[in-house]
Amino acid sequence: MQNSITLWINQEKHQISGRDIFKPLSSYLREDCQLTGTKVVCGEGDCGACSVLMKDECSEQYMAINSCIAYLYGLHNKQIVTVEHLSLNPDIQKLQKNFVNCGASQCGYCTPGIICTLADLYQKKTSPKSKHIKNALTGNLCRCTGYESILEAATKTKFKQPLRLETVSHDLEKESLDVVDNQYHFHAPQSWREAIELKKNHPELKIVANLTDLGVVLNKLKVSHYHILSLQNIETTQHLFEHEGNLVITPAATIHDVEEYCENIYPEVSELLRIFASPQIKNRATIIGNVANGSPIGDTIPFLLMAKTQVKLISSQGERIIALEDFYIDYKKFNLRPDELIKCLLIPLETLNELSKGHFRLYKVSKRKDLDISAVTLAMSLALKNNQFQQAHLCVGGVGPVVMNFIFDSNDISEKNFGKQLIKEISDKTLEKIAPMSDHRGSAKYRNKLVENLIKKFFYDEKFVQEVL
Ligand SMILES: Cc1cc2nc3c(=O)[nH]c(=O)nc-3n(C[C@H](O)[C@H](O)[C@H](O)COP(=O)(O)OP(=O)(O)OC[C@H]3O[C@@H](n4cnc5c(N)ncnc54)[C@H](O)[C@@H]3O)c2cc1C
Ligand code: FES
Numbered sequence: 241m242q243n244s245i246t247l248w249i250n251q252e253k254h255q256i257s258g259r260d261i262f263k264p265l266s267s268y269l270r271e272d273c274q275l276t277g278t279k280v281v282c283g284e285g286d287c288g289a290c291s292v293l294m295k296d297e298c299s300e301q302y303m304a305i306n307s308c309i310a311y312l313y314g315l316h317n318k319q320i321v322t323v324e325h326l327s328l329n330p331d332i333q334k335l336q337k338n339f340v341n342c343g344a345s346q347c348g349y350c351t352p353g354i355i356c357t358l359a360d361l362y363q364k365k366t367s368p369k370s371k372h373i374k375n376a377l378t379g380n381l382c383r384c385t386g387y388e389s390i391l392e393a394a395t396k397t398k399f400k401q402p403l404r405l406e407t408v409s410h411d412l413e414k415e416s417l418d419v420v421d422n423q424y425h426f427h428a429p430q431s432w433r434e435a436i437e438l439k440k441n442h443p444e445l446k447i448v449a450n451l452t453d454l455g456v457v458l459n460k461l462k463v464s465h466y467h468i469l470s471l472q473n474i475e476t477t478q479h480l481f482e483h484e485g486n487l488v489i490t491p492a493a494t495i496h497d498v499e500e501y502c503e504n505i506y507p508e509v510s511e512l513l514r515i516f517a518s519p520q521i522k523n524r525a526t527i528i529g530n531v532a533n534g535s536p537i538g539d540t541i542p543f544l545l546m547a548k549t550q551v552k553l554i555s556s557q558g559e560r561i562i563a564l565e566d567f568y569i570d571y572k573k574f575n576l577r578p579d580e581l582i583k584c585l586l587i588p589l590e591t592l593n594e595l596s597k598g599h600f601r602l603y604k605v606s607k608r609k610d611l612d613i614s615a616v617t618l619a620m621s622l623a624l625k626n627n628q629f630q631q632a633h634l635c636v637g638g639v640g641p642v643v644m645n646f647i648f649d650s651n652d653i654s655e656k657n658f659g660k661q662l663i664k665e666i667s668d669k670t671l672e673k674i675a676p677m678s679d680h681r682g683s684a685k686y687r688n689k690l691v692e693n694l695i696k697k698f699f700y701d702e703k704f705v706q707e708v709l
């Protein structure tokens with residue numbers, strides 16, 4: 241049992257114990273390491289000023305993350321690079337010179353975060369196009385320069401080889417972690433056996449994944465979790481993998497992992513995940529964290545429901561598998577006993593393949609396209625028989641206490657031919673079953689209208705009708 245965490249910052253080993261592991265990385269960098277190039281503005285993952293690079297044992301490259309919501313206890317065995325270290329790299333100096341020459345930095349408060357985020361991109365693309373840069377920078381705000389000159393400096397910077405950032409070769413520290421400081425107590429066991437024993441003896445333990453939800457709660461609501469269990473130290477060689485006909489999503493699998501996995505085989509899914517948060521968030525946010533957070537506007541849930549995902553739960557009494565639909569009981573109420581943990585999600589590959597070959601769409605509507613919370617999310621698929629309507633499956637978020645799951649077949653819908661009447665019947669049936677709330681993201685009336693319009697859009701996008709009716 242180890243009572244400290246180890247991480248590497250700019251190649252230097254840091255062994256941290258006691259109360260310090262309960263701080264955000266940004267505070268540790270600025271206050272303990274005097275690495276003040278990393279800035280903090282919003283403290284909730286929204287502005288990118290605190291961006292740094294992180295590499296874990298499963299990834300070959302560094303990834304940009306938000307250090308303000310990355311708590312140190314979640315960074316055991318990780319390598320971190322900050323802007324101070326990056327600026328020693330001749331390729332990055334070229335990028336920095338272009339920032340100066342293009343007038344891409346005024347007060348300069350956002351610039352270190354932007355340089356870190358672009359360094360992530362230049363590892364993958366030697367001459368990124370404007371669309372790649374815009375996508376990479378969705379999580380970085382600049383309040384004074386204006387984005388045109390930032391875009392110009394970044395597009396001007398071209399390399400012959402992908403950017404290579406040094407890594408430290410080190411043996412992973414494979415012991416379980418148990419760090420105590422007064423009322424604070426953190427556990428990160430190495431095995432499921434230890435994890436379920438801990439949860440059995442301490443059902444009050446707060447489970448943390450990668451803290452993109454919880455980090456905001458800790459920073460903004462000043463809620464303190466004193467007794468914490470992380471499953472991120474349980475040995476996995478792969479974040480997600482195919483096994484016995486399922487895609488297995490482990491607690492380590494991030495939104496970025498799934499986006500990358502789906503890129504070529506299930507483009508509809510990766511398209512949706514492109515507008516999930518920002519790259520910095522997606523590099524940390526786990527799928528299981530999104531599911532367990534249980535928000536009715538959790539962006540992965542409509543798709544996971546449609547794909548007939550199952551949840552594998554584990555406790556000292558053994559394992560049980562339930563349909564994701566049955567995991568949700570009511571708003572933030574789950575079919576999960578106090579002694580249970582989510583071990584993994586199982587997505588049947590057969591369903592994924594059927595969806596990708598058939599009529600299937602995913603939609604997210606928010607006030608702005610990038611880095612925004614959904615007003616409504618909708619997954620829809622349609623089955624035909626002899627070119628006539630047979631079944632419609634809809635999973636809709638933002639219209640009730642949980643993401644709603646409806647199937648209408650030919651007994652529910654009288655019209656079988658594609659046209660205005662069929663769309664109206666499906667839409668009316670759906671609207672009967674939903675009860676959206678009014679809040680600052682939209683009124684109930686607006687959300688109902690969105691659902692109606694997205695159903696119409698589905699028929700238009702799938703080319704069942706020539707125009708949006
Ligand atoms: C700036 C920003 C933008 C965001 N944008 C989006 C967005 O576009 N769409 C969206 O859906 N979400 C968004 N989110 C929310 C968040 O990123 C996701 O919900 C994310 O998937 C949570 O994963 P995590 O690993 O960070 O979980 P954490 O924050 O660590 O945990 C989330 C919840 O899951 C529970 N939990 C985690 N693992 C387990 C387990 N194995 N067993 C039982 N319970 C568990 C935790 O107790 C906690 O209640 C955003 C967040 C931020 C800060
Ligand atoms: S300070 Fe704004 S994202 Fe971290």
Ligand code: FES
Binds near residue numbers: 344348350351383
């Ligand atoms: S240069 Fe001032 S915030 Fe970007």
